[in-house]
Amino acid sequence: MSLVMGAMASAAVGTAAQLGVADVLAQGPATAPELAKAVDADADSLGSVLQALTALGVFTRDEQGRYANSPLSEPLRSDHPESVRNLAALLCGLYGHAATGGLTEAVRTGTSVMPTAFGVSLYEYLDQHPDSARIFDRAMEDWARPIGTVLAEHVPFAGVRTVVDVGGGNGTLLKAILTAHPHLRGVCVDRPDTCRRAEAELAASGSADLADRLTFQPADILHEVPAGGDLYILKNVLHDWSSESGVQILRNIRRAVVPEGATPTEDSSKLLVIDPLVEHDSGAAFRNLVKMVVGEAQARERSEADMRREAKEAGFHVLSITPCPADLSITACTPV
Template structure:
């Protein structure tokens, strides 16, 4: 590695935390929404976003040096491909990820050493309790967490529904359904389908409002409870979307066994989850697994999912990649009950 390469590596490492704050700040101001492909003088658009032109220009100049935004003549800025992801209408919801990253993820990494020394999730040290117990006891934080996930979920739920084959299904059960994004999309696509959404009681207000606005209240039953104890019976398709990776293997195995006890013969279990390769992982997959480790979960390979399913008396029936820009490793994993 040359001295220049060493310097560039040190810069990327040392700027990580301030970069996310700087991007979040300019996104909150709405700077990406008022810029286009042609450079504009900062004095002109600073007024539009309610900012002081001097610190805004200096911030954008620094971000341009890190490949976010493009600086034309000095003090003139335009969008590039990376900055375009910060727009409110971007299909890659970087804004939501920045917000979650600052409020939830960075504090976790401050206690990574605790996890390395003890094997316990950093979240337990920070919040004094398991992560999802903290969300249960702080409903405002819980609702914001749900909204952030919902904003990033619609694109990959749309792709997942393309592959789910629900045409012959009668009742869809969404376990850990959050604000109801997936259920709403499924019911809109399949007019004869009914659904049950199970989630923690604190989560149901957002789902209830979503169903009301969509005029789907009569087709969706909302159940407050835990998918470790309260899995509804009577479904022919059960879905767990972006939940299993929240838990360690023992807990995920317990969850799947509870689901298996509730699933009738002939039903299907659909899992929407990231699947990491068996060999070396990408940088984003490695980072995602660290985040899950800090809250008490893990990302898994397909063979690891197959083993968990087998322990819970499910058989793996298939797996299809459904990745999007926001979730490139996402898969639809299908399983069927076994005796």
């Protein structure tokens, strides 16, 4: 029964994340009516959600009926250094709703869940629902933050001038790298609507230095990737695509790195593929379910052997594969 009721627990966590309950409680304990007023919700309904989450240990409740954050709810705060507020809102919200509405049929037919549940792909859905798109952008920021710190600290950028992040969302990864390395310029490649939102957000941030060094370039990475980078990064992208589409994306990067008819040299741009690989991913089993929900049909978690094979098919040689935080692995590649 605990497993059966898991969807309800997930929905409750997602509701608290989306409403920003932990942000309000960061200012001090509050009753359900006080919280409801602060987050613009119905007091009785919010009270039911809070009682359930308190039973799960997410929040605490004292004898006066005041709720407070617990260590478990702290990362649901927007300002927490390891915040997962928006990631929780996405996984427990849109992704959860899609899985509930279409997973069984997708398993029967071998298709992706999103079209079964909503009639459109994930990105088409986001184009049609701006609020969900904003949560998606912020969730990708939550996912990118830990690896951004790792790359900024441990990847040698001395000989690099321009870093191109393919499928880079709102530029969180590049912002971490460019902040740590002032000599770098960055190009973030993503869908047109994502780039528009990210450009507006960067302009509103007041960071003149980053605004000068970071640009956003719309592109369909299944068809093209802009040239001009000294280092290309592909993070949390391949796992949403089938092997065939993954190889196509890698080939497009290969064409951007080495123009048609040219021969790779020692100075050719390098590629870092940052994705979960089954050998180093403690959550591989459930991550495959997420791929079924929002990824392309036949998208699955890759193994090291899969990664090496796809890189070779696309014209890259794998130099190394390094496990890193957040169950990700960094595959360093050079064109051949």
